[in-house]
Amino acid sequence: MSEQHPPPPIPSTSQPPPPPEADSSGSSPAPPPPPARAKEVSDDIDPSADSMAMRHLTEESRTYPCESCGGELHFDIRSQFLKCAHCGNTHELMENDGRVDERDLREALRLLQLNKQSHEQAFIDIDKEITCQNCGGNTTFSGSLTAEKCPYCATPIQLDDVHDAPERLPVDGVLPFSIDDKQAKELIGKWISGRWFAPTEFKTYGRTGAFSSVYMAYFTYDADARTQYTGRRGDNYTVTVGSGENRRTETRTSWRRASGTVNNSFDDITVFANEGFERNRIAKLEPWPTETAKPYSAEYAAGHLRRTYDLDVEECLPEATAQMEAAITQTVRQDIGGDQQDINSMSISWLKMTYKHLLLPIWLLTVIYEQKPFQVYINGVTGEVHGSRPYSKVKILIAVMLAALVIVVVVIAVSASGSG
Template identity: 55%
Template sequence: MTDSHLPPPLPDHSSEEADGPPPPLPPLPPTPQQGPTDPLRAMFQVTEQTRTYPCDSCGAALVFDPATQNLLCLSCGRSHAIVIDPERRVIDHDLQSTMTQLRGLMATEHPTAAAVTEREIVCQSCGGRSTFSGTLTSSRCPYCATPIQRDDIHDAPLRLPVDGILPFRLDDKQGREVIEKWIHSRWFAPTEFKKYRELGAFTSIYAAYFTYDADTTTSYTGMRGDTYTVTTGSGDNRRTETRTRWRHRSGVVRSTFDDVAVLANTGFDTERVHALEPWPTAQATPYSPEFVAGHLCRTYDHDADQCFPVAQERINAGIDAAIRQDIGGDKQRISQTDTRYNALTFKHVLLPIWLLTVVYAGNPFQVFINGVTGEVQGQRPWSTVKIVFAVLAALILIVGVVLAWQAAK
């Protein structure tokens, strides 16, 4: 195919007013004092730009509970409903216009204005100090375990706001049951690795994703191959050959793509995280910080423009499949394509992952669980001793079978 790795032509807006003002950036999430999704129990610390959720019964910290989909007090057990304004929707944004305006704003600001910086936070519950580094936006106080959310990143004018979130469905107990089953099915993993409770860290984290919707029209030229058989030669040289009859084909295919998800964080095993798909993104709800309470959360390392080439590869693969189906026949050759994007939009969403990290023999191994479907993908070390014993056992079995067969014969 002729498509390059650069973003393709975007929708043609030449019919719009050429000199008009650029379209506005996606609206930022409501501030803690405004949003209907922020209940009165949410405490926002102005000096620290952080948010906590104390229980209105006992004052202990509330956390999001996947089992009930509510905020839960682990101290007194009281459940607090999360109320989402029914008028809110997870909104799509035009990729070209949004990123063009954002780049323009970034060019007029200080070069580091959009950067995610390390920041020390003072816990408003115990006074302990902890550091938010990298793209981490939600964590727990290391001294009193109070869930703390850093709001200054999500609310920054030069950062793309979060549009939606797919809340956890698997709770801690279910996640551990899934990981237990997966690890103990790895027969050739070292015994020490299976002691992951002592060696590893198991945590829940919301990872940043961009999902893309596209409506494409592609014209193509190619060839259709239909196979047939012929008999050649005679006598002992008589044989049947399979041949292909090729005919030129051309046409136009229209394809639509919905929620092509691309991980926007670094530090993960990208191939294995991608294998957690499909994500039920249709179940995503408008973002509310309450869903993040008690869980780790990260904002994006790569923005919607930087993530798009990955989505484009998947879109191109889908277009290729549509063209081959349109050509038909037993074989297809695609010689030239020309793709037009009639629409290309994106959403910034947070998706839930249970993550087990085990350091074994000085090397980190990561195991990921889809926090909604329970799909597991991960790395594990191999036990040389177990493999050697398995090979020896197989050889002994083979020798035993051969000797028994010879004795019987």
Template identity: 50%
Template sequence: MTQPPGDPHPPVPPPLPDTAGPTAPRSAAPPPLPSQAAPPPVPQSSPVPQPPISQSSTPDIEAVPRAPRASDRAMLHVTEQTRTYPCGSCGAALAFNPDQQNLACGSCGTTYPIIIDPQATLSRHDLQSTVQEIRALIPTGQEGNEHEVICQSCGGRTIFNGTLTATRCPYCATPIQRTDIQDSPERLAVDGILPLRVSEDHARTEISNWINSRWFAPSEFKKYRTLGSFTSVYMSYFTYDADTVTQYRGRRGDNYTVVVGSGEDRRTETRIRWRSVRGTVANRIRDLPENANTGFDAKRVRELEPWPMEQVTPYKPEFVAGHLSRTYDNDPMQVFTAAARPRIDSMIESTIRADIGGDHQQITSKQTNFSLLQFMYVLLPLWLLTVSFESRPFQVFVNGLTGEVQGQRPWSKVKIIAASVAVLIVVAVIAYFVWRS
């Protein structure tokens, strides 16, 4: 929030109810253009009604006065189509704290709990009909890859590239979220999120342990703190639910042994007895996650699985405050066709082979029908280290929930040659003493 010089405590706008969204634009922001449909400002003379509190609500919001909520801190900047979270105590920027699981001020330490509606549910969508509706809304001309906004705290200009939806101002480090993408009718709204649980210190420790265990990595690569970029980011995922029925034809092979030959040539051979089979199998698949972003090493990201999908919570933008976030690059049908369908087919094939039984199985044909095919749009967290070494980028990933590390690393030719020479010397010394003995 912009404040006059010498005023350490900027004015705090009154909170809005959770169901009404963020507050009106701050006074420091320029007024909206006549053509923009800006919401009227909240009247200052009358109190804002609070939503009814259910009996299952947490104790900190039952009584008045109550502790400030994270949602009270959201500032919607209509002219810039962005959202920030200023601290009500000192005006500094709030960020989601993975250790405390709330919004926290790094300046004064004030925290704001993130309240989840106990009645909120996770939405799942029919794949075919939803993708048709979304694609029908996409304009023919593609928009640019860059979107510039003015930071409402310091006035600096911030560039959102590609599918980036949350970042920090490069001048004052204020966390900024774009609202035009999440609220756009041709973009899917986020259904759920796995909030980040691994802190930066923990992630750096895991990264250091992983890099130090790469014996043949160049020494310069291990100086990643000065060579690379290390940040937290929420990736876009689609999770799929599918019920399938598959009819198949194939052959079952059973091993048997026979004795052949005579005399010294007498031996036992294993042979296969084949017979034709046919059958029907059913598969029930739930919460199959697939990454919807490009630019990542897909194999390494896949190795971060499994994700605890049973812990997905309804999405609230406060979980992303202070961290990078990306909307999807590929829509749910593209991700299903390229990634989810091959995995589902592999599961179906395993089920067929188990149904055929025997020692060997051959599947000559199969026909699969989907009685259910749904998806959910979720954000999953990770820490990403990108190191440029010898003009090549290397990515190392940390699972933002479990701390597991997967990544790429360069190989040191000097270390490999030195190790090879050392092995040859040891072998030569051993051979010499064997010869002398």
């Protein structure tokens, strides 16, 4: 984990709570596994495992075999059930009852400080090779990826050691996919077709791109804040000055001192916690309906990619507090009133700060064009689409030539009309 720093100070007399000092897809379904292999695998399974998952202790992973035919279970977005890709059998998810609870942020910061420089580094920075317990093929998990499909038999494989590690903050909730594969492809096809100057090759993403469903890591922050401020209120008024031709109206401002106290309450300020993606474009997928998040169950990620966080709750905090402080500043301006406001100081007291670690669903298209990657993102719940695309020089040149031709035609027509 990278060296952690306290959040930068708010441009006022307050700061966010500082960390305490340390004490020291579309592929054909794979055939079911042979019965003998399935029995052999069962010797490595934790008998106490819940749901339909089979925990493989030697690999510190889990898979989801169908108890009817031995095929692979996936989380089926349309039915919201676990569904066998081979026989079509479905199983209800064994969801955790209750709500997604918030956790105390200050306590989390304290624990992060205690675990600083721990062996957590090994979980994220070292690639891990897993042997598929269905076909025996090897799958490599890189970086923060914790759920993948076997490249040989498409068996969904999930790593448990990262999410269950004591140095890692646990996942509190998940927002399941509600946009399925077919809907996602229609949305992204419509988005790409509207990119007029995109190269034709880019529009054939179905043959040239990688299209995946991924649960990305987010932290959400709640806070109650009380802010004392000082400043000035400006009220505009008009006066008439000068005489004769120089007579005119001017706007002037009458200033008077202002001070007071405002209260703000923030709910689910979301911050993206993964690296290697275009944060500005992913931010445009908001808002997320986080109020509908469900208590975390790994079953939702069966058959889909899943990532743990690259940036922890402390490293994401400055982005969250920046959003909160912008809202507090606006509240102060409204409290001052008048036509203009001049804020001299703000002293923010954070009365309460909590967080949640959530997995949120994103459909990700990656297209390599002229040896450069271009990514398009779809909110897996709302269907919002944002991304990057290349530009076709040929199409732009043709458009410029057509525009020049139109200008020439208009000029000739105007000239002919004038001479007539």
